[in-house]
Amino acid sequence: MNKCKSFIILNDKKEILKYNSSHNHPENEYDVSLSIMKHKIKDGIEKSSIPFGIKIKPLYNKISKEMGLICPEYNSIKSQISRNLNKKLPSNVTTFAEIPSESEYYKTKRGENFMIFKNSNLIIFQSPFQAKLFREYNDDIFVDGTFFIAPKFSYQVFITRTYAKELDSFYTTSFAILKNKEQETYKMLFEKLKKNANTCNNNIRIEPKNLHCDFERAISKAAKTIFPNTNIKYCIWRYKKSLEIKKNKLCYNELFQIYHL
Structure with a gap:
């Protein structure tokens, strides 16, 4: 059986140092690129100090250009990116009392x-x-x-x-x-x-x-x-609207009285 020659070498920060895509089973190269893309985007989100300001599509475009591999389409990983981003964001506030008095944001x-x-x-x-x-x-x-x-x-x-x-x-x-x-x-x-x-x-x-x-x-x-x-x-505009509402109320009362005499 032929052993796959493909490999990925990462450093301590999980950054790609070397990548060889010499697969003897070409269909798996897409899976590798998908995994790398997800990891790089997740890493970019985690490193950001302001997750609210992250623009996912430009980040995807930048990473796909750097990789130079067969990259997955944006829509195929969009939901995964959203999940990673939501984990970085604070939990949703549901009441006024839950709004924090102090926050890094x-x-x-x-x-x-x-x-x-x-x-x-x-x-x-x-x-x-x-x-x-x-x-x-x-x-x-x-x-x-x-x-x-x-x-x-x-x-x-x-x-x-x-x-x-x-x-x-x-x-x-x-x-x-x-x-x-x-x-x-x-x-x-x-x-x-x-x-x-x-x-x-x-x-x-x-x-x-x-x-x-x-x-x-x-x-x-x-x-x-x-x-x-x-x-x-x-x-x-608001003033005229207020006058119009008042006029309609007055006219309605007058017409109501006339028709019910």
Whole structure:
């Protein structure tokens, strides 16, 4: 019986030092390349300090080019890659209380913490650079809540943005996860953003000239409490929508009374 001449030599880090694909049973070469590909991708995931930022397809393309072997198709190992990646990620959070107060994932690439506050109803994320933008470009602050991307255990993701005239661009200056849309929660949000901006600016008071928001009383009242000299500018579309709803209610009541005389 002929002994297979194929072999793989690895170092202590399980990196391939030498590979010979001289099989006397060619059908197994694909299995070998599949095994090598899976190992290299798994190793790449384990070495990454930021698994959230891993782009699997480019990683696959890079490894397949380096191997120079008969590589398995991406779709054939996609599920295996996902399993390896999920093992590296933290477990899914199912309740607001499970959101950790400290985490390695609350750090920027520079090692700066960007989770600035958390209580039972609110968690706020703002990096030092975002705080700088919030502080230096505060003529117009834009705020908005979105519900489609909010975690199931929360009510909304709330975002603040600013406009940098020199760059002619909008920038996100903070984002937060809220359990509700109560005035006290918004008040706490604005208070912590103001405090963080002041802390990063040697306690020089920060107050936006204008705050643009939806026609929601809880937001505007909370903002006025924390920034009393700020002008509130409502979103016209939301304002018109609110008037339309009010008009329809009034007209419905009038028509109901007329038809039931």
